[in-house]
Amino acid sequence: MGGSGKTLLVKKVFEGLKSSFDCSAWIPLSQSNKKDELLLTMMKRFFDSTREQIPQEFFTVSLVQLMDKLRGYLQDKRYLIVFDDLWSKDVWESIKYALPNKKHGRIIITTQRGDIAQFCSHNSSVSIFNLQPLSSDNAQELFYKRVFPLTNECPAGLVEWSRKLLNQCEGLPLGVVAIGNILSNTDKTADSWRKLHDSLGSELGTEGSLSSTLDVLSVSYNDLPYYLKYCLLYFSIFPEDYKIKRRKLIRLWVSEGLIKEVIGKSLEEVAEDHLTELIQRKLVLVNETDFDGRAKSCRLHHLLHKIILSKSHEENFCRVSKGPMMSLNERVRRLSMNKTCFNMFQKKFPRARSLFMFGMEMLTHSKLSFIKAASGDEGNMIQALGNMTQLRKLGITDLKEKDGKLLCLSIGNMNNLQSLDVSSINEDEFLDLNSMLNPPKLLQRLCFRGRLQEIPVWISSLHDLVRVRLKWSRLETSPIDALEDLPNLLELQLLDAYDGKDLVFRPGKFKTLEVLELASLNDLEVVKIEKGALSSLVKLVTKQCQRLKMFPRGIEKLSHLREFHLYDMPEKLVNGLQKNGGKFRHLVRHIPIISSYSLESSGYWKVKDLS
Incomplete structure (x- = not known):
């Protein structure tokens, strides 16, 4: 990101060192440098530093000849050159071939983009200095x-x-x-x-007293390709300083249709690439790092967030309402409410696709895109949700059992809903969601956190479901029967969701499932995969199932299984996977990636490769 003092620092270094070299050049770059003009500028600056006159023939030769002449001029000289604010890999490619291979020179490059810095550091003689914020x-x-x-x-x-x-x-x-x-x-x-x-937000506008700061910080945004601009604009939905989990952000990008297909990659993998690039460009700050080195949570710099908020409004990408008096037009597609905005529920937004609520006074909750139902007037609020008929994503937290029926009525009006996430007020509170008479047929992602008497019967009718996550359900009967015939289900997570001892995947069921996670199933002893079940499974995760006596029976028949991850599993089972003499090794030898994770006192997972 601009404004960190890179140019000022390097300028001081350049002025202090240039007299120690035969010639020197300071080259300010832009996003529109032409190769021939850039090479001529380099030549002029070098000649100026030695008070020589540049030969006229240099102005008439071809680009290749100019590169040769520049290389020849510098061949036996000790030179110092600074390329300030490099934006393009192509520019560096054209520059480096005009410089001699001999190591008589010193080259300094400043750039706002981490990916450019990595690209330029082609060998061990190149050092990258990441300029840190002021203490x-x-x-x-x-x-x-x-x-x-x-x-x-x-x-x-x-x-x-x-x-x-x-x-x-x-x-x-x-x-x-x-x-x-x-x-x-x-x-x-x-x-x-x-x-x-x-008023810092308005002062950072084009007419504000900080407009020059806007100009500097906007350069990085303007340099983005359109698909990265949309991903960055998405941060305007969240309050300033809001730390969003990487996995949640990626799921939101995908569910909102911001991620386009790339051959050979899943949408989640493409989204991961986009986030990595935004981080490398120094536009997104990493707040926490996961055990594998990836961002665990991230956010925007405060000043950049104000700029992105303004651009999001200009693009009609998202409308952020910070008070009940704020006017909103009916064309808004994404709506983010940051303070007391209960009256907004009385309005209709026929084009609204996503609703996010943060820091509400009557609906106080800090979580992402979720409405807290446990407030003084939750019944009216839940009922008013029925007006949001075009919502594609809805999350409800702190739901009481008594309000489940009313929520089902409201959700029945949301024919375009694709993602539903419902959490109870605590992990011992039941979710009463059985009375859904008209479940949204387009629902693709479903997450329930709370006790369940049984799997709601309407779930079996949702043929578009691709992901189901159950947490704290503690079902007495197996959830498998209600889910096994979903024709498009790709991912199933059962987290403290079942109190039984046996989990049986019956013959020919779960034909499309690719990811299965079984976690904190405290009474589970046996997992049985019968012939033809889970035939498309690619990734299997077992986590903290301490009573599991052995690996899933039938795992050796899962020919498409590529990853098997074990988190804090019984030592006996993990030892049975050892490469040399492991008791169960023959059952998993067809799986390319096998990893075991143990939780350290620091809170990080220590990984052991058993592949």
């Missing part, structure tokens, strides 16, 4: 120097507001300096500083 102390020191140039000290009455403003900058030098410059020319009162803090 809190350094940011404060810089801020005070700008605002209070005579004393470099902040009056006691303004310390709290200076802290809040610096928190918005998150160590970004550009933000610290820009906001400091504004405050240096305004009244040194808490009210003036509060007004600036509360």
